[in-house]
Amino acid sequence: MVKTKELVELEIKMKAIEKGNLACPGCQLNLAFKHSLTALGNNAIVVIPACCTSVIQGAGQGYGMHVPIMNVAFASAPPVASAIARKMKIDGKDTSVVVWAGDGGTSDIAFAALSGAAERDEDILYIMYNNAGYQNTGNQKSGVSPRGAKTSTTKTGKTSRPKNVARMMLAQDVKYVATANTAYPQDLFDKITRAANEFKGHFRYIEIFSPCPPGWVVDTRDTVQVAKLATETGIWPLWEAVDSKITLSRIGRRFANPEKRKPVEEYFGLQGRYRGVDQNLLELAKGDIDFEWAWVNKFID
Helix, strand or coil: CCCHHHHHHHHHHHCCECCCCCCCCCCHHHHHHHHHHHHHCCCEEEEEECCHHHHHCCCCCCCCECCCEEEECHHHHHHHHHHHHHHHHHCCCCCEEEEEEEHHHHHHHCHHHHHHHHHCCCCCEEEEEECCCEHHHCCECCCCCCCCCCECCECCCCCCCCCCHHHHHHHCCCCEEEEEECCCHHHHHHHHHHHHHCCCCCCEEEEEECCCHHHHCCCHHHHHHHHHHHHHCCCCCCEEEECCEEEECHHHHHCCCHHHCCCHHHHHHCCHHHCCCCHHHHHHHHHHHHHHHHHHHHHEC
């Protein structure tokens, strides 16, 4: 695993994202994007559909990224990236082609295109940052919004279990699939690096847990703590899979045992989106943790 000092030095040297961009204070996807771009290096092209990142990168007042970026419509990101990757191959260029997209634009709007790219085994790395809603347009519910969470379209808390896109990608026999968390940048960096280099030539998928301060009603100083608690309570297991065989990350192994997890109430308590939600609904949300781990344990290599 990359050392903290080494990661900081790399990020200072590369300067992938300029300071003073348009991210909200405490925005975790901004950190995730910086860590990911640092791992990818300068030899990358990033395709970004409509999402928070397409605003953060610069909205008419300059450009804050240091890699080529193509902005596209929601559902077109996978096929556009596929076309770029094929052109790079024709030209003999070893360039990483990456899709960087939110959960709404991935799990809902572009899922058919995502599934098609996975089926064709296109040479692209698809990274979905999961901030659990359409945050760029006002915190509407997305397919991956968790049970119990209040959004602008689920005023009393979402009642259904969320989609799990990483599991869907495993079902399509994607070569490399992984989950990551902004609270653990070294683990994130290593997974991006591995996906970009070791498994280049295949379709790869990484999903990053990324708290949203305004959407989740979290104090900006608590966003990293919320991200940590997601893994420490068992809500967000950290794993990677090669050829559908799951290996828990070093950090993820700590919380495979339910007795070592923190109470999920600590996680709920830091977020306004769970306040006032019916207790029975929150109990169902807790049950989703056991459901997720039961699935993970079936496929551990």
